[in-house]
Amino acid sequence: MTTPPRLPAVRAAATGFIAVIAALGMGHLVAGLLLLPSASPFFAVGNAFIDRTPTSVKNFAVENFGTNDKPALLIGMAVVLALVGMGIGLTSRRSAVPGMIAVVIVGIVGALAVHEQSTGSSSLLAPAASLVAGVGTFLGLHRLAQPRVTTVEPGADQPPVGSLGRRRFVLGSVVAALGALVAGAGGFALARRVDVTASRRGIGELIPTTPAPPIPPGAAFPELGTPPFITPAADFYRIDINLEVPQLRAEDATLRITGMVDTPIELTFDDIRSMPLVEKTITMTCVSNEVGGPYVSTANFIGVPLLDLLDRAGVQGDAQQLVGHSADGFTLGTPLDLLRATGRDAMLAIGMNREALLPEHGFPMRTVVPGLYGYVSATKWVNELELATYDVKPYWVERGWDGQPPGVVPIKISSRIDSPSSFQQVPGGEITVAGTAWAQGRGISRVEVRFDKEDWRPAELATEVNPYTWRMFRLTTTLAPGQHTVTCRAYDGANVMQVQDRLRLINPGPVPDGSTGWQSIVFTVA
Template sequence: MQARRYWGLAGLVCVAVGVALGELLAAFTSPAASPVSAVGQAVIGLLPGQVKEWAIHLFGTADKTVLLLTMVLVMGLLAFSAGVLEKARRGMGMVLIGAFGVVGLAAVAVNAQASILAYAAPIVAAGVAMGLLSWVRGRFLDDDLALHQASELRAAKMAADSKGVSGKQKTPTRTPAAIRETSAREASRRKFLVTMGTGAALAVVAGGASTIFRRASVVVTELRAMVRLPMPKKPAAPIPAGAQLDIPGITSLVTDPETFYRIDTALVVPAVNSDTWTVKVTGMVEREITLNYAQLLAKPMVEEHITIGCVSNEVGGGLVGNARWLGWPVRELLAEAGVLPGADMVLSRSTDGFTAGTPLEAMTDDRNSMIAVGMDGEPLSLVHGYPARMVVPGLYGYVSATKWLMELKVTTFAADQGYWTPLGWSALGPIKTASRIDVPRSGAKPSAGQFTAAGVAWAPERGISAVEVALDGGSWVKATLAEAINKDTWVQWKVSLDLAAGGHELKVRAVDGEGTVQTATLAAPAPNGASGHHTVNFTAQ
């Protein structure tokens, strides 16, 4: 049983049990910051901006799932290596497992959601894993090593004794001692494998239990279900009858919350208890203000359809959505606090440690910037920021759309920076005029003849005044615009094309409400948003 795979298996199972028990402990002591989630959050924070952008581009909203799976794979390989190292040299596997614990402690130390009790989980995880590996070695692997060495010596002696005087090889005879040693080794192997199976089962049970107990989101979901949103003082205007075009395949005018894009830095969705939640206004203000959830809901609310988008959205991409938001204008909160002269930025902070630096002007002018509590008539879902988040028309989310809001610090761009700015992204983040072709998709094969192309265009805070398309490099042709809900939302468009059989290329561009034509200059999302004309290639049949 001395093969490396057995030692590696021992390391893998022992570490799995340790991690699972550490996660279970965290479920009771620090559910917001378990060792695994803290390490994952730290990894997200340490990754260069280009790597994060690549991950979002490649995996979209599944980027966190991919990160978790990668973490599990890496931890498994390191745990296997710890067992193999322990075979090579006693204590080396323990050192590697101890390094696991140190990494976990460091990740907890820098996690914004960690309490003092959170430090216990990585210590327990590493301690249990080291203790188990030491026990497994003493109970099975060391004894088997002695048997294996004795067996090798006996085999060598038997091989030497089996040669007669003539030097010819004789058939060796197995002695009773050799038979007993073989039997003992087989029994040891069976007990080892049973023990490893039991350990693996324990890890699965403990991991499942930690997931169940850590689901504070269950409690928060129940609290959310009891929330009754107030009637807005200023309801959203009714959606115009002609705003939604009846064209199969076109993007819905209002995005379903279940499919609304999610891009944030939280590896695990924060479960924020609205009964204890507060938001604070601090920094360059005459008076600091703390507001709880009940007080926020009692404020005079406004409701409006607003399109928001992620700066990581590629030309023609889907990281943009339109919803009906309910919230309290943030300018009224800042007015109560009394902004001091010299301030030019509001740094909003999330419970997961994320920050966004928003120009003060965007928070205090007449746009519908709000502390939102509702989305499409329902309280915010957990993934979209329950109990409260920021919504600021006209700015990319990385400088405005802080979810799980906990603080608004009035400050200056010279003194503070949001999460993404030190990573190379621009500080202001205005949303660029953009348009997208939804029908046809690239690779589509519509019938030749009359065909209706359609899509959406957006320029929040400026609105859309025109959309134009160009077929096969020809001149720009004006599309028909559906009626806009307001200047802060996207607008649908359509155009009739006469398609000849064969391949085609279709481009689109928009003109914003100020008369500025969408640029054709190609630019990647970094550092201030992608640009260029969305182009699709298709074949008419």
């Protein structure tokens, strides 16, 4: 009886690796055909990983990778899957059975992740196709990888079937790998065959019935290093849980208002577009923004007051929160008391800066409730608003964040130094420190700046636009050559001072309370 030949290590590792990428490519292709990006096993596993990631790890990712946290996760997943694939191949040098079992297990994990992330039985077609492609590719390449037999045991008439040589294995591997890459690229292209660009273009410029007051001169100091007062939509910060941005058309969009209401209603995008539109200048901040961080932006949002829509449905007296449901399955709860306190400033927004929302910012529709951190105020890609009690647990509440008063806090008083930057060398003579402060809902009444250990000095404030927006500041002085430390602190409209202590000293990150602390930077005067 012939002893089964042992696969060379390189061929075995390549067999497992290519089988894994073939499985992922096929799964992504079928997900694209179904227009269900979340059905791709690769994205589904990534989203499942995000769901289960401890808050401290998420904070670390945001702090170290910023808005590149999702690409970093995808690259990390790709590396892990490559190692898993090679490991599968190396365990199968003598027999294909261990590897085949391992590929099936990996496929089942992908299917479970898809089932958790997607709705409808059709979404399981993608992981099923992925599993078939993975097993088929593994078995085919394992057979081609068998080394040519040069000796035959007595009584054997010919070498074992499957000893087809190195060249056929290389050719088969190249074909399988190229097929996987083409399938994956095809999946990306198919997922984007919904023409969101044309849908946005068809909306045209959004002209509000009630426009926001014009931004007054002197509201920002971009020539000194602060951001412009209105953030271009493409530069507006983005923080969400999505590895793939939902691709939705306005023509297909509807909004349902359900739950504890007198009359459930359903509105199309055109219904909302035809209503009197209001425009509000609002600064938004992410709860995971660190001291001096970039996750704060301002836009002119255009839409319909949320309270007007809720009045149409008739909110029942026992309702406690407004739960926004996103097309991607995400849910977010806004306490009704806090929503009502903002009056007509809380919006169902369909535009930013007189244009339709960008897909990454919630096109076709999103909610914006000023004065609250995004995790309780901003549902992107919203398709349902549910009135409910606190027994309904939205996404972040299920993960341990507090989404109920009194735990939900207004955005904390914050300030940062935009110029000079840390460790920058500036020319001698007069220097100007410029920065940004915010305390949405209360406004900023003053900002103070301190150099080294000197006394605090009052900074010049930019013109205030409204209490829900940021406010720039600047201070010009002369400093001796050498290294200096500059610190800033702000006061809100009630003259409450920004908290000095860093939250991270007593907590593993700013979530879900928001960061605190005065920012200091070191720079050098030439």
